[in-house]
Amino acid sequence: MTVMETHTVGGSARDSVFDGRLEWTSACPVSHLIPGRGVAVLLRGGEQVALFLLDDGTLRAVGNFDPFGRAAVISRGIVGDRAGEPTVASPLLKQVFSLDDGRCLDDPSVRLPVYGVRVWAGVVQIHSLLPEGHRHDGAAGEGS
Numbered sequence: 001m002t003v004m005e006t007h008t009v010g011g012s013a014r015d016s017v018f019d020g021r022l023e024w025t026s027a028c029p030v031s032h033l034i035p036g037r038g039v040a041v042l043l044r045g046g047e048q049v050a051l052f053l054l055d056d057g058t059l060r061a062v063g064n065f066d067p068f069g070r071a072a073v074i075s076r077g078i079v080g081d082r083a084g085e086p087t088v089a090s091p092l093l094k095q096v097f098s099l100d101d102g103r104c105l106d107d108p109s110v111r112l113p114v115y116g117v118r119v120w121a122g123v124v125q126i127h128s129l130l131p132e133g134h135r136h137d138g139a140a141g142e143g144s
Helices: none
Strands: 002-004 015-019 022-029 038-042 046-055 059-063 077-080 083-088 097-098 115-120 123-129
Touching: 022 038, 022 115, 046 083, 046 123, 059 115
Parallel strands: 002 038
Antiparallel strands: 015 022, 022 123, 038 046, 046 059, 077 083, 083 097, 115 123
């Protein structure tokens, strides 16, 4: 499943909550996620994120672009762990990335961006930087 933010004439069909320079973008209801399977989320500004619900019920989000295979495929990777650390293996060349901090466990000089994730009113939201000049004031509230 790929989740994309869509826009209508009156505004966004998916809610975005602004928190200073950072933006929370709604992805999908948490009930739509399957443990151990990833989904791709397209954020405002074209950022692609791979969102994962782990078997322990926690959520992780990293960049969806595989720097080795040079394709947006991380969301289709194989979820696992190494010594208890949650990981995803690229479906192309099988490099393994930490879902905690984005580092490549096979090449420490490479890392995926890591995004904040929360559940707000049953909906998964992903935190991303807003482009300079798109700042909004307001509180985002409490999340998980």
